[in-house]
Amino acid sequence: MTEIVTKNRKKIVTTLPSDIDQVGVVVKYDILKYLRSRRLLGMIAIETLVLLLITALPPLLGHQYSSNADSFINTYASFVTILVVIGATLFAGDAIVSEFQSHTGFLLFPNPVKRWVLLTGKFIASMGAMFLVLFIYYGVALGLGLAITGSFSTLGAESLLLAMLYAVAALAVGYLISSVMKGATGALILTFALFIFILTIVSQLLTLGGVIPWFLVNFAGGVIGYITEVPYPTSSTGNPGGGPGFTMNTYVPDVGVSIAVMVGYIIVALVLSYFFFKRREMVA
């Protein structure tokens, strides 16, 4: 406890909060950042557009909605990974690097707060923003499913849980990139490109080569959509064209393995992110 008496006799008593209490403070003000920034609004606008397109296009094109709640939710669930990648880019891509690049670190870091406290607080706030987006998305999708099919999709709820886990893994990877990169723009682009292009290309090349890419987080994220399919699909290898030497592999991620992979990504990415963030110096 520090007690300081000033000349005007006013006494300020400060009790340095515990690390956990400080995490709460960081979460509070980072959530305020998301609420006031256009990123969260933009993200909600994007998901509104996605929801509108998925819901409005089938009747406009003369198709009927599925009468099965799980099947109904499947279309929505298959677009979630893209939403998660956009969210990870917006909420994690520059979360750490911006403190260095935009010099807000000169304000924040000379305060008595440990780096892991800042990382944890920021990460929880990012999770909060991402979960809000997912809750809105699944809330609308499950609500529409209930209204249209008359039954609630429990597999849709399971899909939400898997989407939340995938979102945390994507955010963790985003934080790792943000801890390592020097520029915010580069970090944002790399986070987006990693999930949309790089991992997708690697995953497809491995599949072509007959290697199951179970260890790739984007492959594991496929369970978000597959979980709503009844029965759960299985991997297959075939020769659809019948031509010589051509084999097409279709690999479906195993739910248990995918959960383990996503948890692994979360742990490894966050540990590495902390390692780099702690060592990082405010040079310029």
Add this chain to the structure above:
Amino acid sequence: MTFMNDPIVIENLTKNFNGFRAVDSLNLKVKRKSFVGFLGPNGSGKTTTIKILTSLLSPTDGRAYLEGVDVAQDPKKALAQIGAVVETPEFYPYLTPVETLAYLGELRGISNRDLKQRTKEVLETVHMTEWVDKRIGKFSKGMKQRVAIAQAILHEPSILILDEPTSGLDPRGMFEVREILVELKKQDYTVFMSSHLLNEVQEVCDEVALINKGQLLRNGPVSELTGADKFRRLEIKTIQPISEEWLGRISKLHDVSELEIAGPNIFVLSLAGGDEAQANLLRELYGLNLDVISFKESGMALENLYMSLIKESR
């Protein structure tokens, strides 16, 4: 070690950047309730030292203590003792000054009641009361610097560390920040302020520490250091225009040298000696029937010392 008397202690502090030694075995103690100017040319190691003190950089070797706490060993405890403005900090543009102070105050554990009162006080101190509810993203550099000082004094720290607080500001911004510094000097802070503006240092600091190439050249009270050089520069303004004849007569006075005309009725001279020599010179000028309007020590003494030490250390 005397941490009670010296809240800032730097011991053999060294910092290397890819083979470049920015701080080189620096040793320095800052006395309690002193206002110390940390002087040196660009690239001399001032900011690096301050960044190590504020845990923005890790030392390659040596130690820095704040109120007896090793900054590298226990940064949380060490930083609890200080308020700092390092370089030109940027603010979260989506927060207002009140919210920014609330964020940093909550991180430091100031109670809600104290936080409200202190926020009001410090924003008054830095003349930002009209802007309390405006988002900082729209503020000028000078306004941001004033908010930066407000956050540094919010929790009434025992130590204030300021890194070139007027750097990059326009003349008005510099004047405003300097006024705040003069105000802070009246309070019980120990202030360690880097600067390369000698007039600023001479105006607000009791003591200076001169650094170049990461090494301490000299430190001590401003008057003592400039006096140690047995040299002071004076600027004198008179009613009469200063003619060559006047110059000839003045140059013959005791301990006077380097006499120059600085304006139609202004001249500057160097005087060997201290306060007594200065008082004697004034008497002698009156003895010459010269009508003196103003008679003041210019910042040149410190500048002279600074330049000579920097030159020596090259």
